[in-house]
Amino acid sequence: MNRLIVLSIPALLLFGCADRETPVEIGNREQILHLGNLSEPKDLDPHVITGLSAYNVIAALLEGLIAEDPNDVLLRPVPGVAERWEVSADQTVYTFHLRSDAKWSNGDPVTANDFVFSYQRMLSPKMGSPYAYMLHPLKNGKAYNQGTIHDFNKVGVKALDPLTLQLTLEAPVPSFLSQLNHWSWFPVHPSTILKYGRMDEIGTEWTRAGNYVGNGPFILKSWKQNQSIVVEKNPLYWDAENVALNEIHFYPIGDHIIEERSFRAGQLHVTGTVPVDRTAYYQEHKPELLRLDPYLRSYYYLFNVNKPPFDDVRVRKALAMAIDREALTQYVTHSGEEAAYSFTPPHIGSYSPPVRFSTDIDAARKLLAEAGYPNGEGFPESALLFHISDLHTRIAEVIQQMWKDNLGIEVQLENVEWKVYQSRRAHRQYDIARAEWVADYVDPSSFLEVWISNGGNNHAGWSSEKYDALLQKAALTADTASREDLFMQAEAILMDEMPIIPLMFLPSKSLVQPSVKGWNPSILDHHPYKYIHLENN
């Protein structure tokens, strides 16, 4: 009898599970998209969130004034809630005409006043919204946000009538329309916000499933923390007849290896990334599943420019010129990375970042000798700070060796936990630190503004009055060509002073099942869901 029990267990399993349909197969049939979403969103409130994993969800739930062209890598603006708009001759007044059939998921019409409410909420000092600065181009936007003026009527947001919204800017911003696609410009439903708390209260329950009222192509069906977020098609969405998907399931799988396993087991249509070790395998064996698309993501090393010997520009340049970036991208990372000789990636429209240095080991040695360290002799003990990750460790080890072989200097590696790394970088407790920057919108300013003197993300402690002045001038320039010329001049200063070593531009990496159609490359890694459908093959 015992043997019978022992034998029957595997037999049961065999019969029970043999012809199982995977979630992806079921999804293909029922138009349910399963997405790997890397981490659990903090919240689904566009005025609170800070990261891409939350954006990925609210992009399904909310729609801004304009939307993104899914067939354009640069995501050029197409009509969203606004069906058309006019721009004044001096490019400071934008008038948006909202479509009359745009509705909230509870049936209310989407009105210009909803946008006014949303922008007031975003800018209200009490919200402490981390991305409130995105609305600072609005006239008096910054002043209201910082609490120097208290009357929101003075801010450049006005509802001319229920379907006409006028935004007035402090100065022309050529990339303004594409900035409107950032989540910070998305509207929220006023009476829902007020039902669960004050206008400027964070962390109320309005973002829970059942409470959430949105105006996007999907509505929130369930949100199980750390497990999954499910959104379903919104029948009241103005363009609902062109939305193919019935549901999207988002899974917060932080471990890249587990995510890739889930993809292989047929649980995910698209992953959030690809583990470093698996890229080569897919390149060789299953290239049709691997997607390496251009992305506005710059990977670089940062100097603590106030600390000797890195206060000497010759030392910084020598270190930058002694790195063979081609070797790094071909043999170390080899998953579609591009060697970087500028901070700004080369894919932003017509902007071409200036190239001010190259890999030149002889010149690097000469510079180091001039700085007082011939053949690296007497070079102070230094360390390279980065946080635990396969990719960072590999890159750091190779660069450490390059510096040793090419310049004769020893740099220790300091591999620390994520928050420790962030805290030490912010407090400038490092010599050299790894860092990267992902753009918020498609414009060189999204990169170059990082290095403004005393900027919140300028962790190098570098400052240049000339650089600040050029960026300030660019911010007031409406003409694209002359604006880009100012950006080029600024970036040339950045590269000549080299507070950072550009290393490579990283692509967006994902695995995509062949049944997913309409998942097009885009430079911000955005994929408007209403244009996606699944093929049942």
Place this chain on the structure above:
Amino acid sequence: MIKFILKRFFELIPVLLISITVVFFLIRLAPGGPFTSEKSFTPEAMARLNEHYGLDKPIMVQYGDYLLNLLKGDLGPSFQYPSRTVNDIIRESFPVSLELGALAMLFALIVGLLAGIVASLKPNTVQDHLPMGLAMTGICMPSFVLGPLLILIFALWFKWFNASGWELPIDRVLPVITLGASYAAYIARLTRGSMLETLPADFIRTARAKGLSETVVIYKHTLKNAILPVISYLGPATAGIITGSFVVESIFNIPGMGRMFVLAAFNRDYTLIMGLVVFFALLVVVFNALVDILLGLLNPKLRMHA
């Protein structure tokens, strides 16, 4: 008896107070805070957040506030997930860990007892060596090896199960085996040992002499006595399985309390870490007290000494 229970209850308070105090101050010593992030917050936004969560107050005031709220059963808001309170998070994640733990315990008991009995019936034959060899492997193999191995074979090769998640009933199978395996192995060895001690006993010979069937002899008479050491192992095993499931929860991406704990520590979510520490401490202390009370009930001698 009531005196005994009351005594255990009052002993609980200093234990909890000490763990709360130690953790409260220790987590604040770790570099980085809940709002340190890749892109820096503006000073104004940072100030608002600190004000909102009371982090701008002196640390002793924060500590006092925390204790006062705790008395009211309020564990505070989560820093990482602003729209959820720590109470919400525990309410959602504890049942998951509990289900995983209970199923793993059940699996361990069924498999362990069966394997132990089977092995003890024909000692030192293949029927003994095979399950005991497997049990030894089960004890030695850590869950972070067993889990991925099971995923590789049953999820990726045979495609019988999902590789991660907690969506369908079938998603319970691999994590439950992974978590329960080492406990099953230990129970198997315990059962075999104690069966072998009981089988030669006089009352078993009597039972056989009475003409009872072998099944009745084994399952009714032998097992009833042989199972005692297994039962006393269940107390610590249950506490261990509930609190120690974080590795398995991480391997299978299960939304349980263990994984929540790990994430909270990485995110420096002070209130969530505190809340989980309090909850875990309470759980362990209560479980230990329950075992003591049970033993006290079973054994009057212990009650007298206590």
